[in-house]
Amino acid sequence: MSETDDLVVSASWVAERLNDPDVRVVDVRDAWEYDGIGHVPGAVNVPFDSFRTSDGESGMMPPRENWIDLLAAAGVTPETHLVAYDDTHGVFAARFLVTALYHGHPIERLHLLDGDFSSWTRDHETASASVSVERAEYDPEPPGETPFVGADAVAAASESDAVVVDTRRPEEYAEGHIPGAVNLDWKDLVDEDTRGVKHPDELEVVLGEKGIVPGERVVLYCNTARRISHTFVVLRWLGFAGVQFYEGSLTEWRELGREVVS
Template identity: 50%
Template sequence: MSETIVASVDWLEDHREDPSVRLLDVRDAWEFDGIGHLPEAVNVPFDEFRDRESDDPGTLPGQSVVESLLGSAGVESAETVVVYDDTYGVFAARVLVTLQLYGHDDVRLLETDYSGWAREHETSQESTAFEETVYEARPLDPDHNHEPDHNRDTSPLVDAETIEAVLEEPDSNDHVLVDTREREEFETGHLPGAVRFDWRSTVDEDRRRLKPRDDLEELFADHGITPDKRVILYCNTARRISHTYVVLRWLGFERVGFYEGSLTEWEARDGVIERGASG
């Protein structure tokens, strides 16, 4: 997974004619139609992947929703899906994680966004022809009681009970809680002992693409986020941690937990909160 979870611009250029590679544009429909898109891309707006009605933690859509969205976009389960947006990849990363959790084996984040691609590469305003499919999701099995091993059968999701267990070992060097939000949000309230790591720091905003791998490894290490530790990510509603999750997995981090409920669920449970600039 670590080598294939991010698609470089060069890789995509080399595979543009490959019928097994599908481009998924998750911007709003007006952007896709009015501004343009990558050639042969199909559009499924990000908001359609967010469930605002269920009682499940976070905003993951149900299985039937995912199957309907991907089937309506003509996606096959065996295809390589490359996802992009126009916000440095943060919305695309959330869709990527959603598809992985529902068992899509090969889904990748484009290393740049639409604006970055459009600077030097062809775009289109033509509709992409495709046939709808019957998409069958295969949700990964949850593993809340053990560390995720990121194989085909186990989900990286962790639950509130896992967070509670981690907080009971504040002096452990085996794990690190990572808050991917902005400084003001962090200082207003965060999980005790968490490290603040702004998800946008992984992006070269001038070039609108991910920073080089060596730079990213050094950046994470400077925050105490290293491959020997179990990394547990959270934000507010699991969008921003999706981007950091993808980057960590791209760098080869094996033990990365994804707290889907994040602070929205934690605060609803009256979980303990730390305030101030620590971390």
């Protein structure tokens, strides 16, 4: 079993671990949704806007001290297995997980609920009462190296045999993109019926059509951090080891005077 086999997990996998003290289920929806609509039993609420910022250390990443305080308040330790979900096919939850990875939480302890809250409610009970947890000590070791790269690395990748992937919508891609980039709309990886990630066999076809195959180095970019985060999580779950992540946006790329083609 690789370190990312459980990066995307089923509702049954989560249900079996709801009482496991080493597992913390995190609901990243707005507080009114968490309180008013209900949530996965035992889940704590860490709204997306609480860790979204434009004043972070890299792109939209929150400063480390803010992130540490947020997760400590949620009762998380560096040994905790984090299971994140939202109600939007997992795209906001994926951003939570990528943020955790950026700040040093081990990838083998990060999990995306396959599907979302609506999918969960089809076969599992929900709760309405807020969950109270004790504050924990949270200060993970900063990673020695990360998949996050800057504009220079992206430019070099576009001139090499790496696959540069634009995860925006096709119409956005058509208006302008990094030279040599292929377009992969993140929702092409989502099964509309299950609201989760498509079966690996289907993903192999979707990705293969774009030249995205195991063994290739892949560099992702977007204009929206959550969309690229979802694609990153799916690729890592599938076993793509060489996936890099440009935290800047195409807007920033243009501002740096970099070439854009259409």
